Amino acid sequence: MSEHSISEEYEFFASCPKGVEGLLAEELASLGGESIRLTTAGCYFQGGLKAAYRACLWSRLANRVMLSLRQIDAESRDFLYDGVKAIAWEDHFEPGSTLAITFNGTSKSINNSHFGALVVKDAICDRLRDKAGFRPDVNKTRPDIRVHVRLNSKNRADVSLDLSGDSLHRRGYRLDTGKAPLKENLAAALLIRAGWPQIAKDGGSLVDPMCGSGTFLLEGALMAADIAPGLLRLDYGFHKWSGHIPKLWNDLIAEARERRTVGLDNLKSRFIGYEGDVRVVRQAHENLRRASLEKRIHIETRELATLEPIKGYTGLVICNPPYGERLGEESSLVWLYQRLGETFRTCFDGWQGAIVTSNMNLAKRMGLRSRKSYSFFNGALEVKLLNFDIQPESYFGYHKKVQEAEQGGQPVEVTATSVTLGKGAEMFANRLRKNLKTLQKWAKKNEIECYRVYDADMPEYAVAIDLYRDQVLVSEYKAPASIDEQKAQERFNDVLQAIPTVLPVKPEQIQLKQRSRQSGKSQYRKLSDEKTYFEVTEGGARLLVNLTDYLDTGLFLDHRPMRLRIQKEARGKRFLNLFCYTGAATVHAAVGGASQTTSVDLSKTYLEWARQNLSLNGFSDRHKLENADCIKWLKTCTETYDLIFIDPPTFSNSKKMRDVFDIQEEHKDMLIRAMGRLARDGVLYFSNNFRKFKLDEELSEKFVVEEISSQTIDQDFKRNQKIHRSWKLTHRH
Numbered sequence: 001m002s003e004h005s006i007s008e009e010y011e012f013f014a015s016c017p018k019g020v021e022g023l024l025a026e027e028l029a030s031l032g033g034e035s036i037r038l039t040t041a042g043c044y045f046q047g048g049l050k051a052a053y054r055a056c057l058w059s060r061l062a063n064r065v066m067l068s069l070r071q072i073d074a075e076s077r078d079f080l081y082d083g084v085k086a087i088a089w090e091d092h093f094e095p096g097s098t099l100a101i102t103f104n105g106t107s108k109s110i111n112n113s114h115f116g117a118l119v120v121k122d123a124i125c126d127r128l129r130d131k132a133g134f135r136p137d138v139n140k141t142r143p144d145i146r147v148h149v150r151l152n153s154k155n156r157a158d159v160s161l162d163l164s165g166d167s168l169h170r171r172g173y174r175l176d177t178g179k180a181p182l183k184e185n186l187a188a189a190l191l192i193r194a195g196w197p198q199i200a201k202d203g204g205s206l207v208d209p210m211c212g213s214g215t216f217l218l219e220g221a222l223m224a225a226d227i228a229p230g231l232l233r234l235d236y237g238f239h240k241w242s243g244h245i246p247k248l249w250n251d252l253i254a255e256a257r258e259r260r261t262v263g264l265d266n267l268k269s270r271f272i273g274y275e276g277d278v279r280v281v282r283q284a285h286e287n288l289r290r291a292s293l294e295k296r297i298h299i300e301t302r303e304l305a306t307l308e309p310i311k312g313y314t315g316l317v318i319c320n321p322p323y324g325e326r327l328g329e330e331s332s333l334v335w336l337y338q339r340l341g342e343t344f345r346t347c348f349d350g351w352q353g354a355i356v357t358s359n360m361n362l363a364k365r366m367g368l369r370s371r372k373s374y375s376f377f378n379g380a381l382e383v384k385l386l387n388f389d390i391q392p393e394s395y396f397g398y399h400k401k402v403q404e405a406e407q408g409g410q411p412v413e414v415t416a417t418s419v420t421l422g423k424g425a426e427m428f429a430n431r432l433r434k435n436l437k438t439l440q441k442w443a444k445k446n447e448i449e450c451y452r453v454y455d456a457d458m459p460e461y462a463v464a465i466d467l468y469r470d471q472v473l474v475s476e477y478k479a480p481a482s483i484d485e486q487k488a489q490e491r492f493n494d495v496l497q498a499i500p501t502v503l504p505v506k507p508e509q510i511q512l513k514q515r516s517r518q519s520g521k522s523q524y525r526k527l528s529d530e531k532t533y534f535e536v537t538e539g540g541a542r543l544l545v546n547l548t549d550y551l552d553t554g555l556f557l558d559h560r561p562m563r564l565r566i567q568k569e570a571r572g573k574r575f576l577n578l579f580c581y582t583g584a585a586t587v588h589a590a591v592g593g594a595s596q597t598t599s600v601d602l603s604k605t606y607l608e609w610a611r612q613n614l615s616l617n618g619f620s621d622r623h624k625l626e627n628a629d630c631i632k633w634l635k636t637c638t639e640t641y642d643l644i645f646i647d648p649p650t651f652s653n654s655k656k657m658r659d660v661f662d663i664q665e666e667h668k669d670m671l672i673r674a675m676g677r678l679a680r681d682g683v684l685y686f687s688n689n690f691r692k693f694k695l696d697e698e699l700s701e702k703f704v705v706e707e708i709s710s711q712t713i714d715q716d717f718k719r720n721q722k723i724h725r726s727w728k729l730t731h732r733h
Contacts, residue, residue, distance in 0.1 A: 011068040012052050013160060015042040016061050019376035020189045024061045031055050044068075049245060053252050056164050056238070057230040060188035060223070063167045066148055066160035074157035076109045077119055084123035084149075084159060090132040092161060092242050093145060099124065099136040100143035102162075105151030120149050120159075144240035165237035172232030173218060173291035175283075182320055182356070184229070186378060187215045190385050191223065193374045194354035196316050200224035203268040204315030207351075209304055209343060211273030214284035216318055217297050221271050225296070226263030228256040232291065264296070270313060273299040277622045304339055305591070305618030309347045317344060317390070318354040322620070323362070323383070334365050335535075335544070335616035341366030343618075344390050353388035360384065367396045424491060428461050429498035436502060442715050450536050450545070451716040452557055453503070462488075463495055466557060469536050472503055472510045473547050511547040535616065539564045541587045542616045544609065554582040554609055558723045559647065561712045562685060566645055567592035569683065573642035576600075576677065578630045583610025585645050590619045598641070600626040600633050631666065634673040642682045644674055650690040663688050668696040671729065675703055680731055687712070687726040695727065704730045 012033075016024045021038045028036055031054040033045035045051070055065045072083025093099075101124075103117040110116045121138065124147065129135045136145075146162035169185040182190070191197075196206065206220040222229055230236075231253070238244045275281045281301045288294040321340060322333055344353050344366065357363050358381055363370075370386040371394070377383070388394060435453050443451050454465040462477040476492055500507050533544045538560060545553045563585050566575070570592035577586045580599035583606075589597050601607050607625050614623050626633060630648070648670075650663050671686060678684050685708075699705055705727055712726045 009046055009048060010052070011044060011046050012055070012163075013042055013044050013066045013068055013158075014055055014059065014062040015064045015066070017041065017063070017183070017186050017189070017377055019374070020061050020186070023189055023192055024059070027059060027061055028055060031058055049243075050248060050252070052163055053238075053249055056168065056236055057228050057252055057256060059168060059185075060192075060219070060229050061185050062164075063169060063185065064148075064162055064164045065168070066162050066164075069159045069161060072157050072159060073155065074107065074110065074151055075155040077115075080110065080116070080119050080157060081123045083157070084120050085127045087124075087127070087159065088131075089124050089127045093128055093132070093136060094240065094242055095132070095134045097136050097144040097240055098139035098142075100138065100140050100146050101149065102146065103149045103151070105149075105157075107151060107155050110151065116149065116151065120147065146237055161237070161241065163236065163238045163241070165235050165239075166233075168230065170233075171218075171222075171229050171291075172234070173287050174213060174215065175286070175290070181213060182215050182378065184215055184219055186376060188219045188223070188229070189376065190354070190356055191216065191220055191316075191318070193385050194316055194318055194387055195352060196220055196318075197223060199316050199352065200269050204352075205270040205272065205310070205313045206315055207271075207310065207317045207348070208273045208319050209307055209317065209340070209347075210319040210321055211275050211284065211299060212280055212320070214273055214287050214297065214299055216320070217271045217273045217299065218287060218291055218293065220316075221267075221269075221293050221297055222291075224263075224269045225260065225267045227260045231256050231260065267296065269315065271297040272310065273297070274302040274304070274307060275299065276301065276303040276619065303590075303618045304336075304343055304620075307343050307347050307618075309349075314351050316352045316354065317348045318356075320356045321362075323358040323381075333359075333362055333615060333620075335612050336618070336620050337362045337365040338367070339616060339618050341368055344368060344388070345395060348390050351390045353390045355386050356383050357386065358383045369394045369396065422494060422497070425494040425498045428458070428494050429502050431457055431461075432465070432498060432502045439716055448538065448560070450538060450555060450557055451560075451714075453716070455717070455720050457719060461491055461495055463492070465495075465499070466553075467503070468545055468547065468553065468555075469534075470505060470509060471534070471547060472499060472505050473513065473553065474499065474510060475513045513551060533612075538584075539567055539588065539591070541567070541584070541591045543584055543587060543613055544582075544616060555584055556581075556647075558689075558713070558717050558720075559585070559687070561714050562645070562647075562687060562726060563588040565712070566643065566685070570594040570643060573682075574598075574640070574679075576639075576641040576644045576674075578634070578644070578646045578674065579648045580606070580610055580625075581647075582606050583613050583625075585647075586610060586623065587613050587617055587619070589643070590614065590623060591617060594643070596622060596624070598624045598626060598639070600628055600630050602627070602629050631661070631670060634670065634677070637677055639677065640679050641677055642679045644678055644682065644684040645687075646670070646674060646684065647687045650688060663690050664693060667693075668699060671699055672702065675729060675731070678729075678731065680733075682730070684729040685726060686729060687724050689724040691722050693725060699729070702732075704732055 014024060014028060018041050021043060025036045025038055025043050028043055028045050032051035033047050035046040037044040052065055055062060069087055074080040074083065101117040101120050103113045103120060106112060125135045148160045148162055150158045169183045171184050200223060206217060208216045211217060275284065278301045281299060284299045285294065288297050321336065355363065363386055368388045371389050372387040374385045375382060376385060432454055439451060439453055449469045450467060452464060452466050456462045456464065456477060464475040466473045474495065499510060532548050533546050536543055536545055543555055545555050547553055566585050567588035570589040572593060572595050575589040575594040575597040577599040580586060580601045583599050586597045586599045599610055604627055607627050611625055614620060648663055674684060708728050709725045713721060717723050
């Protein structure tokens with residue numbers, strides 16, 4: 001091309017993710033683009049090469065910048081060939097250059113893009129052979145020149161040269177990514193819509209509580225420090241183009257480097273990221289190093305559950321939580337979003353907030369009312385950016401809660417004076433009142449909100465009564481055949497009449513179940529499908545219970561001491577939970593600081609429940625859930641664990657199992673295999689509730705075995721010492 005081309009005007013096209021077109025138009029105007037026209041997923045603009053170079057170097061939003069060469073008639077294969085061959089390709093190619101063609105669109109005569117690309121390639125090569133005496137080779141991975149052809153519905157083909165080379169979203173700092181990464185240019189667009197440029201100008205901070213590989217933080221830092229996003233890239237599509245003007249480009253690079261130096265010197269914002277997966281954190285640190293921003297951005301391994309307020313700063317907190325489409329089912333993410341909303345409110349009061357999601361049902365679980373939303377496309381998936389003012393006025397139900405608090409806000413307590421009890425009910429109420437008086441003090445002192453207050457203390461009243469926060473579960477043991485059915489019903493009615501006079505609950509807060517002492521797979525039998533889960537806490541762990549759908553609630557209260565022991569011993573350890581049920585012990589291990597956990601169960605229903613429990617506590621990524629027969633899984637497992645918990649059912653003949661599982665018959669081989677997976681200094685805890693169980697003596701010969709049953713029975717089960725038995729197994733040294 002001629003020397004005066006530096007001042008020549010051209011038409012260009014900049015592509016971008018759908019939904020970003022308006023922002024891109026504003027950006028191109030700031031970079032010197034003129035006569036800007038928006039279209040789907042991009043903008044046309046005019047200007048000299050300087051404007052195109054600036055767009056390649058400085059655009060935070062574009063995918064590609066292309067030089068428009070000609071629009072041609074492509075009604076047939078011959079028309080397409082002749083139109084492409086008529087372009088002066090010798091003005092764009094140097095001898096020895098390689099070529100790649102991208103062809104988009106089809107028509108009746110050009111029925112697939114591969115055929116269209118072949119026609120274009122032949123036309124270009126034939127022109128160069130005839131006019132310049134050489135024929136370029138095709139290189140689809142790293143060509144010197146990329147040609148783009150877009151065929152529209154009117155059989156017109158736009159032919160252009162790609163000046164960018166690799167997509168401009170590839171800045172050069174990110175090689176590896178965590179799960180479901182955002183492209184860099186989409187992350188930049190989201191930050192702009194979240195108001196980050198002005199917040200950064202005012203010296204505000206940027207925090208991502210689920211930062212993955214750090215894309216939001218890196219893009220935010222590039223903006224705040226006035227760093228050109230293309231400064232790290234070594235290759236552009238114009239470098240081997242005949243029309244390239246190196247001096248013009250080098251001057252722009254020098255200017256960008258100077259602006260980077262000044263921008264970093266003046267940078268006042270703080271950049272902080274948290275991520276639960278240590279492997280992804282390592283990737284993020286590599287990204288920071290490649291961007292030379294490792295001293296400006298702080299990313300640490302920390303789960304959402306452990307975040308604390310960042311005192312003395314305000315700014316923008318933004319994150320891209322899983323949507324449910326790729327990283328998990330919606331039901332397991334409900335509690336993660338709830339925890340995210342709590343984190344926003346408790347740790348970032350007074351900040352601006354933003355999340356990216358495609359699932360508005362999940363977003364509502366955050367309990368925050370968005371002040372503005374924007375639509376974007378993350379690939380083919382439409383997503384919303386929700387912006388929040390994190391302040392009380394934006395919290396769902398805030399004013400109602402204030403009003404309730406002003407009025408006392410406590411559950412109504414029904415006292416004995418409001419109900420006239422029969423003789424049997426009064427006798428039962430007195431026993432229940434005596435138990436409650438003792439256990440309430442113990443529970444309050446130990447911060448326990450779920451415990452058993454009665455367990456067939458009087459044989460004629462054969463029920464178990466459990467408190468789950470402000471709900472009561474009454475489980476009626478099946479009466480033996482010797483007891484008159486009508487008499488048993490009268491006594492059960494006495495129980496129901498007495499409970500609201502003693503416990504601080506209303507009758508509608510009482511759930512009823514009938515059960516026999518555990519046999520077979522009864523603990524897993526489904527009773528209804530109400531799906532009424534609610535949250536309780538235990539030792540700092542948050543757990544979901546369901547008092548209606550299953551015979552058991554998802555939380556075995558008698559195993560509380562064992563779970564707390566596991567939590568206390570788990571720090572830094574690899575934890576295995578076999579027959580994990582709803583994963584309560586796994587949550588305790590995670591809360592206690594386990595380096596990793598693996599939970600195995602044959603039931604998909606309970607594994608999903610375990611996933612929800614982990615999500616509720618902010619543990620969503622690094623904790624492995626295995627849907628498998630535990631015995632078969634042990635036979636193929638090659639991992640080593642520092643802490644193992646095994647609490648199998650007494651008996652199981654699940655449809656998914658070919659063989660019947662009997663704890664008495666299976667426990668020796670099972671424990672020997674499990675000990676084979678236990679680290680040399682590790683600990684295995686084994687428990688079961690088979691009242692006639694006998695531990696095989698051979699186990700005591702092979703390992704150090706200590707029965708710890710008495711240490712694992714809390715005060716609310718002191719009357720029922722046979723509720724379960726527990727052992728501690730370690731290797732002999």
